[in-house]
Amino acid sequence: MKNMFEFKTKTIVATAIGAALFTLLMLYVKVPTGVPETDIQTCYGVGSFFAALFGPIAGFLIGVIGHAITDATYGAPWWSWVISSGVALFITGLAYPRLKVDEGRFTLKDCITFNIFQVIGNAVAWIVVAPLLDIIIYKEPANLVFTQGMVAGLCDAISMGVIGSILLMLYSKTRSGKGTLTQE
Amino acid sequence: MMKSKLFDYIEKDNFVYNLSGVTKLICFLLLSFAVMFSFDARVIIVIMVLSFIVLHVSEIKFKQVRLMMYYVLGFLVINFFLTFLFSPRYGVEIYGTEHVIFRITDHYTVTWEQLLYQITKMLKYLSVIPLGMMFIFTTDPSEFAASLNKIGVGYKAAFAVSLTLRYFPDMIRDYNDISLAQQARGLDLSKKEKLGRRLKNMMNIFVPLIFSSLDRVEVVSNAMDLRGFGKKKKRTWYAGKKMTRNDYYSLAFCAFVFLASIAMSVFINHGRFWNPFI
Numbered sequence: 358m359k360n361m362f363e364f365k366t367k368t369i370v371a372t373a374i375g376a377a378l379f380t381l382l383m384l385y386v387k388v389p390t391g392v393p394e395t396d397i398q399t400c401y402g403v404g405s406f407f408a409a410l411f412g413p414i415a416g417f418l419i420g421v422i423g424h425a426i427t428d429a430t431y432g433a434p435w436w437s438w439v440i441s442s443g444v445a446l447f448i449t450g451l452a453y454p455r456l457k458v459d460e461g462r463f464t465l466k467d468c469i470t471f472n473i474f475q476v477i478g479n480a481v482a483w484i485v486v487a488p489l490l491d492i493i494i495y496k497e498p499a500n501l502v503f504t505q506g507m508v509a510g511l512c513d514a515i516s517m518g519v520i521g522s523i524l525l526m527l528y529s530k531t532r533s534g535k536g537t538l539t540q541e
Numbered sequence: 542m543m544k545s546k547l548f549d550y551i552e553k554d555n556f557v558y559n560l561s562g563v564t565k566l567i568c569f570l571l572l573s574f575a576v577m578f579s580f581d582a583r584v585i586i587v588i589m590v591l592s593f594i595v596l597h598v599s600e601i602k603f604k605q606v607r608l609m610m611y612y613v614l615g616f617l618v619i620n621f622f623l624t625f626l627f628s629p630r631y632g633v634e635i636y637g638t639e640h641v642i643f644r645i646t647d648h649y650t651v652t653w654e655q656l657l658y659q660i661t662k663m664l665k666y667l668s669v670i671p672l673g674m675m676f677i678f679t680t681d682p683s684e685f686a687a688s689l690n691k692i693g694v695g696y697k698a699a700f701a702v703s704l705t706l707r708y709f710p711d712m713i714r715d716y717n718d719i720s721l722a723q724q725a726r727g728l729d730l731s732k733k734e735k736l737g738r739r740l741k742n743m744m745n746i747f748v749p750l751i752f753s754s755l756d757r758v759e760v761v762s763n764a765m766d767l768r769g770f771g772k773k774k775k776r777t778w779y780a781g782k783k784m785t786r787n788d789y790y791s792l793a794f795c796a797f798v799f800l801a802s803i804a805m806s807v808f809i810n811h812g813r814f815w816n817p818f819i
Contacts, residue, residue: 366770369697370762373704374754377712380705385716388740389732399743403751418698422705429677431616432609432670433573494577495662496635496813498628519740520747527748528755 361412361454372415372422375407379423384430401442401513402520405449405475409525410458413450420446437490441482445513448478449521456525461537463529468522475517483510550681557599560791561782562680562688568795569676570692573669575802581815582661584802589668591798596671599679606674613670617663624659625649632658638818654818661815682706687778696776704761712754719749 382400389396400423408416420442428434452474456467487509488502552558557565576588624631629648632655633639640653680688686703690696724730728742765771806813 364697366766367758367762369701369771370704370765371758372701374708374712374758374761376701376705377708378751378754380709381712381716386743388736388743399747403747406751418701422702426705426709429673430609431612432606433666433673436577495665496580498624498631501623501627504627520744523744524747524751528752531752 361451362414363412364414368411368415371407371411372418375404375411375415375419376422376426378407379404379419380426383423383427397512397516399516399520401445402516403524404442404446405471405517405521406524406528408446408450409452409456409471409521410528411450412453413447416446416450417443420444437494438487440490441487444486445478445482448481449475449517451478457534458525458529459532461529461532461534463526468526471522471525472518475521476514479510479514479517483507483513550678552681553600553679555598555600556787557595557675558679559785559787560679561784561788562684563691563781564784564788564791565676565680566685566688566692568791569672571795571799572672575799576665576669578813579802579806580658580661580665580813581802581805581810582657582664583815584805585661585664585668588798588802589664589671592668592671592675595675599675601674601678605678609670609674613666617666621659621663624662625655629655631655635814636816636818640818657817681780683780684778684782687781690776690778691781697771700770708757711757712750715753716746716750720746 379400382403383398386399387396388399404416404419404423407419421439424439424442425434428439449471452471455470456463458467483506484503488499488506491497491502492499572588572592576585579585629650630652633652635658636654638654642651642653642656644650683703685706686696686699689699689702720730723742723745728745730739730742730746734742810816
């Protein structure tokens, strides 16, 4: 069993590089869906990949740091959504002990595990945490924030499901697993 | 083209620049929490005037912040209309009275309450943004980690933030290189391509970008481990500034504004909203 909450040097650096990528993608690389104001944010897909590889703490920090820096370039972070980004990636990162991607294993079962965690993470973050914080901190009207949350959650789940799964699959193929060497 | 530097920090010599990063971070947090908490337009306007004065004192040019301003104004306008569209009676609900200005339909009635709520909300954002800009433009990025650590964030997390800022320009450069190389090979990322196809093309940029950054994770973390990073519970910072008398004055002043705004809510308004309708 991998230790989920270990915070070693590699996790710190992975968090930093992950957050830098997250910021870059959040600022510049979006896929418009055709509906105004709803883009599929590619950064969540890449963030979920890092969360699955490095665990919930790395995931949480990637979401929080990446989102806060992105918002800061516009003046002021919107705290409720910054925290929700962290929560979504934290819950996705909980799949980390069940996966063995860095040992070259990413079966259909692993893919389903990852996606279950990812969908739960997005649901909790965008349908519960973000709207509630919006209402508590910013006193936004409830039906507006719940609608926004639903749309954001759906887009992020798609981003994580597609980009995250593909990246994990491709990455697992570049890794060689334990005991794969055979004597001839 | 993408900006390779997130925040253009140019050193200057004035009151705000010379404050320590910790002071600026705490002041920014205190004032933005004061604004976040209060829905009293009077308190917010006072803080807004203060924050524009600070912006002026710190000699930030309008040119530097123009783009942000436009983006924020755009966001505020959209939010203004969306709020009315979704909850035209939210103000009435909050203030408990109804003073109609004019009627569009029975549901979409413009009331003074709604107007006050939406304008207060708008003022809230407008007053925080100059503070954010002041903080971003006048803080040395290398000092930022030291400041975070001093207000109680663990040094490992603080270090992650500073590494993020350090590696962002590298990531941008890598992304541009890979993206241009792939486009030269005929990959279309523009709107002419269909959505599915575009996602696939995007993956062709992501894969080399992410795999090369995973290599970088390996290299950097080995280098840090070899230098004994994370062996002790505490660390000192190279870029931390010493606190001066001006720092303590600024902290005291911001704490006063923060407490005054909370006191307004608790003792005068008896709640987070200022209700002039009763």
